[in-house]
Structures are given as C-alpha cells and as structure tokens.
Amino acid sequence: MSSTRFTFWVLILVVVIAGASQGLTIPLLAVMLEQQGVSSVANGLNAAALYIGILLVSPWLEIPLRRIGYRSTILCGLLMVTAATVLIPVFSHLAVWFVLRMLMGIGDSGLHYASQMWVTKIAAPERRGRDLSLYGLAYGIGFSIGPLGINLLPIGFWAPFAALTVLYAAAFILLARIRNDFPEEIKATEAGVKKQNRYTTVFRLSWLALIPSFLYGFMETSLNGSFPVYALRTGISIEWVSVILPSFVVGSIILQIPLGSLSDRIGRKRVMFACALVGAVAFILFPLSGDNVWMMMFLLAIAGAAVGSFYSLGLAFATDILPGAMVPTAGIIASMNFGVASILAPNVNGLLIQLWDPRSIFWLMGLLLFGFAAACLFFRTTRSSQETAVAS
Template sequence: MKTMPWRDFCALVSSIGVVGLGLGATIPLTALRLDQRGIGTDIVGIITAASAFGILAATPFVSRWVARYGPRGCMLGAIAASALSTALMETTDNLLLWGLLRFVFGACMGVLFTIGEAWVNHLAPVNSRGRVVAMYTTAFTLFQLIGPALVAGLEGKVAWPFAACGALFLLALPGMALIADDAHHDEDEPHVSWRAVLPRMPMIAVGAAFFALFDTLALSLLPLYAIRQGIVTELALLSATVVLVGDTALQFAFGWLADHVGRRRVHTGCGIAVCVLLPLLPFAAGTPWLWWILLLMLGATAGAIYMLSLVACGARFQGQSLVAASAIVNASWGITSSGGPLVTGLLMQTTGINALPAVLWCGAAIFVACAWWEYKQGYVD
C-alpha cells in the first residue's frame, strides 16, 4: 500500500498556502487602490475579471508545459512570474497595463492551481485521499482568509504595498525546493489533451463550476443581498467571511467522511444539502442566529463539493491525464467566476434580489443531475 510522503506534502501545502496568502492580499489591495483613485466599480470589475481570463488562457497549455518542463519547474516559474507581475503594479498607474498585469497574474494562478491539485492527488494514498486533499484545500483557504486582514493591518504603513505583496509569493520558493525533484513527472509519458478527459468528468467539471459561482457570488453579492434583506451593514459585510469560515472549518470532516462512507455518496449528498438550504436563505435573514448557521452550513457543503471534485480527479485519472483533468477544473472555475457575477447581478437588478439564491440553486441542481447521470452510466471511483 502506498505510504504518504509527508515531507513532499508539507512542502507543497506550505508553498500553496503562501500563494493563497498572496492571492488573498492582492485582490482587495487592487480594488482599494483603484477606489482611492476614484475609479468606478465597472472598471474595478473588469480589472478583477482579467485574472479569471488569465486562468482560462493558461489552463489549456498546462499539461503540455508539465510534460516538457516538469511540475516543479512550471510551479517555480509561475511563482516568480506572479511575484513580478504583482510588484510591477507599483511602477505604473496605467489601467490598461494593470489589466494586462492582472491577466498575467491570473495565468500564473492557473498554472499553480492546476499543478498543485494534480500533485496533491498524486501524493495521496487511495484510502486517505479525501483527508489529504481536504488538508490541502483547508490550508489554501485559511491563508487566503488572512490576506485581506494583512492588507487592512498594513494599510498606510508600507511604502510599496504591491512590491510587498509580490515578495510574499517568493516565500513559496523554499517549500518548492524541498519537494523531491519531478516527483510525478515521467518524461516518456505523452501529453494528454483536455478533450480526451472532459467526457469522463461531467460531475467533476460542474462541481468545480458551481463552487466557483458560489465563491464569487458570496464574496461580491452576498453582502448586498443581506443588506437588502434588512440586515445592518456591519453584519452584512461579515456574511462572506462566515461562508468562508464554514468552508475552511469543515473540509477535513467531509474528507474523512468520504474516505469512510464513499466519495460519491458524500459528494452527491452535499449537492442535495445545498439545494435544500438555499431556499431557506430569504426566510433566515430576519433571524440572526439562523442566518449565521445557514451561511456556515452552505459554506461547508458548497466547499466540500469543490474539494471532493478534486478527490474524484485523483481517483479517476493519473499522470498527464490527471494534469489535464485539473486544468479542466480550473478552466471551469475561470468561466463561472468571470461571468457568474455579471449575469447574477443583472438578474438581481431586473427580477429582484432573490435571483441570487435562485441562480445558486440552479447551479447546485445541475450538479446533482450530473451526479445522477454518472450513476446511471455506471461510473465507479
């Protein structure tokens, strides 16, 4: 039975955690600086979306790059490029250049997420894959949560904030150096196109797309939804944080459950739970304790859908096919995180604020339908 290479795993988790910290810091810092310059929210949204388009642009090529340069070489290059693209934002106020730099940054994130997710699946033993992947996703989310607090704490105290954020990414390099060289890279293994693996992962791709939609809407529109439901502004702004806390706190529990009960059962059960919980959102807004509990449960179950999609990738694919599958997961993320808030915001404006839970419910229902279709087709993993 395969044993867990703890040194490689801890090094990978520490590196991706630092990346999460840098990512969590650069997003609010970019929005803050643009707002301080009097830039409208429409332009802020476009520049923010440039990162998602960067992820989309890079992910189709990641498996080819890994086949040529190895996973560690690609990750080292992406870490250095993300640090440089962030630091260069300190040197210009040109909005077009900022958009380009955020595009490059997003492309680097696409490389790091794709390879990191494939790598942790390669390291994980079959009988504990749920717990191992959960530790990986929990570490990333936890560090990402710290990022905005770091920006708030250092606001006005650092002369070159973008340069400081760029330097954060460089802290991931020592961890990468500790990982065994080319731990799962086989130079003789041919490149695998994403087209070859996509038909075998509808539930996985839709699960990743749903959580990307959920995550971006929770961060961008959920506080506004809470305010419109009559929740005071200070508490409404905490709503997104509570969702992320639920996501962070319970991932290991869901991973443990998947290892002991079966990944498919837990995965599908989380989708059904989200479908049950979302219609309660409008009714919970008038009862604070119910509102917070509901948000915690939604964050936990929606986050588990994404985490278990990564687990399913590791169970279903290996080698270059696993890298290609991870690239599809990140492409799904890029598509819904860039377009989802725009569509949902328009629907909320034209049909009412409850378009938010309605859109999320439709996404969760599609995921459950894909799970049912895979079950009928006899998928086993």
C-alpha cells in the same frame, strides 16, 4: 518524515500563501473600485481579468508540467504572481490593473495546477480524499486570512501588497527545500490517442467530477468579487465585509477533512450530492437574513461547510475514475471550468445587481447547486473505466 510527506507538507504551506493572496486581492480591489465610483459591471469585468488569465493558460499547462516538472512550474507561477502584486500599487489606471490581474491569474493557475497534480500523484489511494481535502483546507485557511489584510489600508495603499510580497518570499524559500518531480509518463497505448480524443474521453468518463470545479469557481468569485458590492449597496460597512466573507471559508475548514475522509469510505458522489443540497438551501435562504450580520455569517458558514471542498472532492473523484496518465488532462479541464465560471460570475452578478435585485446572486448559486444534485442522480460509473479510457 519521508521525503514524500515532507514534499506534501511544503505544498500545503505554499497553498496557504496562495490562498491568502487570492483571498485578499479579490475583495480588496473590488472595494477600491466601488469606492472610486466604478460601476458594478466595470468592477466585475476588471475582476474577471484574473480568471481570463486562468482560462488562457489552462489548456497549455500540461506542456510545462511534463517538460520542467512540478516544482519548476510552481516557481514560474509564483514569480508571475509576485511581479503582478508588486506592480498593482504602483499603477492606478483601470486598464493596467486589468493586465496585471490577468498576469496574476496566469501565474496562480500554473501554481495551483502543478501543486494539485503533485498532491494527487503522491497521495495513496486509500487516503486520497483526505490528502486532497487537506490541500483544500490549506487553501481555505489562507483564503479566510486574506480579507483581513483589508484592515492594513489605513497604513497605506501599498501595505496589503507589501504583506503579500513577504509571504511570497517565504513560499520561494519553502520550495527551494524540495526536489523536483515529474508526472507519470503516458503509456504507448495512450500516446496513440489524439489530444482532442483524450479530452473527449476524460469528459465522457468523468463529466460529473468536472462540474464541481465550475461551481466552486462561480461561488468563490461571487462571494469575493460580488458580495462586497452587494454589501455596500445594502448598507453593510466595509469593516463587516472583512468579517462576513471569511465565514464561508471557515465553514469549509470545519468539514474539509471529515468530508474527504467520509468520501474515502462511502464514495465521492454520495458526499457531493448531500453537500450540494445543503449548500443550495443555505444560499437561497441567505437573502432572508436582511441586515442581520450574524445570520449572514451563520448561513455562509453552513454553505462553506457543505460545498467548500467541492473542488478537491471533484478532483479526487476524477482521479478514482481515470487512469493516472489522464489525471493531468482532467486537472486542465477542471482549471478551465474554474476559469470560465470565475469570468462569468462577476459579469452575470454585476448585471443582476444593476438590472434586477442584489439578492438574486444568492438565488442563482442555490439553483446551480440544485442542478448539480440532480445530475448526481443520473451519473453512473463502471469498474472498467480505466480500460475504456485506454481503448478509446
């Protein structure tokens, strides 16, 4: 196996661990706060701390990535996530959890940003969609396994967090076996472009490719941060929550690689347009399942199969459109979009649950996906996108 492919597979294994961390901590803490009698709004605000951390650090991630490289940035992020995870069971105060979850968001953002950019760099253009889909698949596998850690609670409050710490140790060992690398240097013609102009150029050329990161962040946080509250208020037991939630990710696992490969052949935009329509219908129909757990799992699996690969498809689309040196900038914008959406989701959903109807969180996700499908009809790309970017 070449060193490049070995690096790729190490990154895949590390992102499985990172996915398991998020997949467990988000619903676990949401359930704990709900059982403590914390309001849905306060619960949503606390969950938003993770994504506030992501949003705060995202604009600056390109600096350490270029100065210390991909692996070093991943290691720094992993160290922060590990420290926060170890400290959460030590404290029980809501404000302390808020700070620790923010720290976890900062570390998680650095880890994912650097690993995504590294995979994007080493992936060959003809299999870029497939490799990024494998990255998304790895995250999905970890994310689907994560909620099962809730079942460790009978052993002790600390048990799920101890399990995560063991996984982090494995990630450190894996990362120690690969060599550091650095992103492509900015060319002289691009170095003259002001930073704010570079962001404007990336937005102008690839705005459609940046929307999926927002949508994925909103959907992921809605399901993992707000669905446990929705379930408890509609009479669904905690045990069923840990089974229902992974169905979304399991659905995405099924089609993650086929959709990535299909996008390599027929284009990212066509694939995302069709997937958005299917996902929108599945979410809007979800409330009609009532208390039928199996129908809930089926509809979430359909939604996951359709839109679970949105983040990776959007990033691959941006990489197709932009020059290589500008892809890290697109990655930062995508990360910020994800953070903004993930902050909005628990707070908007908390208000909807408290002031209107718990089912409205699914109606909102459906409408957002319909809006994206409509945007796909208006977006046009040109063959001179890269030349335009450099000349801007």
